[in-house]
Amino acid sequence: MNRRAPWVLVLPALLGLAFLVLPLAGLLLRAPWSTLGTRLARPEILDALRLSLISATLATLLCLLMGVPLAWVLGRVDFPGRRLVRALVTVPLVLPPVVGGVALLLALGRNGLAGRWLDRWFGVTLPFTTAGVVLAEAFVALPFLVISVEGAVRAADLRYEDAAATLGASRWTTFRRVTLPLIAPGVGAGAVLCWARALGEFGATITFAGNFPGRTQTMPLAVYLALENDPQAAIVLSLVLLAVSVVVLAGLRGRWVS
Amino acid sequence: MPPMPRVVVLAAVALALAGCGIASGDERITLKVLAASSLTEAFEELGTAYGAAEKNTTVRFEFAGSQELAMDVDEREPADVLATADRATMDTVAGKVTGRRAFAYNTLTIAVAPGNPKHVQGLASLADRRLRVVLGGPIVPVGRYAAQVLARAAVTVRPRSEESDARTVLTRVRTGEADAGIVYVTDMRSAGISASSVPIPAQQNVTATYFAAAVRSGAHDPAAKAFVAWLGSPTAKAILRKYGFPTP
Incomplete structure (x- = not known):
């Protein structure tokens, strides 16, 4: 079949493509390529990069610890209100991140619902700390992991688990030795998505954790603040984030692209 | 929200139409003023007072950190007036604004x-x-x-x-x-x-000086200059003082 695509579809399609590609082209064209190396090596950029990588990785680990069991429960256990729980899990996905940051302050801030007791009993306060950054990032990134892993859990063939159970494996052993290997690709993809989302987190982080170089100023915060006094540095930082995104996309290409 | 009584809606429509009638006489202008966050309440009242004095002008504000607003003037969106909390920030957009003046102080x-x-x-x-x-x-x-x-x-x-x-x-x-x-x-x-x-005792304190200027690329150049000049008027000064800002 060789039908020509109607122009009413081709034209908006091209427009859409240009709309997505043009800003990236702008970034590449206005990048200070000649001084890129020296700019990247500046301590404040390295600080932000290091903090971003560390906090996004910790947030992803935290999400794996909480998210995989959550996804398993949602995908395997039939309980009343499951649909409601699933809806609740996806709320941070659609919630504006700044609102997430305010909510985190109300819950885990110094005068927050739980934060008050953390402060009083353990002397732990989360705002203005790297731990606060990790929590803010985990809050917005967790749904990405849960959705991805839950899909894998549902797709996994139940007969393998049944076989393991008939051979005398406990449910925990079955989960560890059978289910987890089966859903590993889904967990991996979810973790990568989760990590990318955590790396790009801005709104919840600045609202909940504040902004201080080396402690809570991650790459996206540094990009935004650099725009105000050193636009060239903002472009350099943006390029780094763009490069990371491309790498993530390449890592996932087997799953989505192609 | 309860549904609006029809009378109110009709009244609103009538008012809107009446507004259009006036507008056809001479041009209605909406000035976009970017102002430092500390000016929020004072400028909102200034805007109301200015709108009452200059019937054809409506003033719309955006409040944020001065350095963010300066970036807006530099890169992003059209604005008519910029009011910053210090001179250094105004200096960063020196080529893009005109007729700047100090209009208020703070500590x-x-x-x-x-x-x-x-x-x-x-x-x-x-x-x-x-x-x-x-x-x-x-x-x-x-x-x-x-x-x-x-x-x-x-x-x-x-x-x-x-x-x-x-x-x-x-x-x-x-x-x-x-x-x-x-x-x-x-x-x-x-x-x-x-x-x-x-x-903070006076010998340790500093005086913050607020600057306002008209944005060159703004669509309403004369009106923007007029607003900046009006910030030095007795009415404007009285409002600024009411909110605790000493004036020149």
Whole structure:
């Protein structure tokens, strides 16, 4: 079949493509390529990069610890209100991140619902700390992991688990030795998505954790603040984030692209 | 929301039509004014007063840290008037604005929780590492002024966070995340009873100077210049003083 695509579809399609590609082209064209190396090596950029990588990785680990069991429960256990729980899990996905940051302050801030007791009993306060950054990032990134892993859990063939159970494996052993290997690709993809989302987190982080170089100023915060006094540095930082995104996309290409 | 009574809707439509009638006589103008966050309440009243005096002009505001607004003028969106909390920020857009003038002053104070539970005595108290201090960032006017004040008092502070405008610094204190923050004296009024302040003595304090200017690329050049000039009028000065801003 060789039908020509109607122009009413081709034209908006091209427009859409240009709309997505043009800003990236702008970034590449206005990048200070000649001084890129020296700019990247500046301590404040390295600080932000290091903090971003560390906090996004910790947030992803935290999400794996909480998210995989959550996804398993949602995908395997039939309980009343499951649909409601699933809806609740996806709320941070659609919630504006700044609102997430305010909510985190109300819950885990110094005068927050739980934060008050953390402060009083353990002397732990989360705002203005790297731990606060990790929590803010985990809050917005967790749904990405849960959705991805839950899909894998549902797709996994139940007969393998049944076989393991008939051979005398406990449910925990079955989960560890059978289910987890089966859903590993889904967990991996979810973790990568989760990590990318955590790396790009801005709104919840600045609202909940504040902004201080080396402690809570991650790459996206540094990009935004650099725009105000050193636009060239903002472009350099943006390029780094763009490069990371491309790498993530390449890592996932087997799953989505192609 | 309950449905609006039909009479109200009709009245609104009639008013809108009447408005259009006036507009056809001479041009209606909406001035977009970008103003430092500390000016919020004072400028809202100034806008109302200006709209009442100049029937054809409506003033619309956007409040943020001066350095953010300067970036807007530089890069992003069309605006007619820029009002910053210091000269340095206005200097960053010197080529893009015209007719700048100093129109108000301010001084700094230390914002603390209501009743000052941490017993902050003055700037020297802020050096205590156990105290959670939040300041404006190094390129934010309130942060720059705070750095000057702290340098004068020879106090070294390690802030927990650097915020992008004076009101955000105050918010950190109001919500209890920070124990103390350096803000403008006039900001305290907006906090009401949700924050107390510890004065900074005059010999340690600095005078903040607010500048306004018309944006060159703005669509309403004469009207923007007129608004900037009006900021020096007795009416405008009276409103600024009412909100605690000394005027030239």
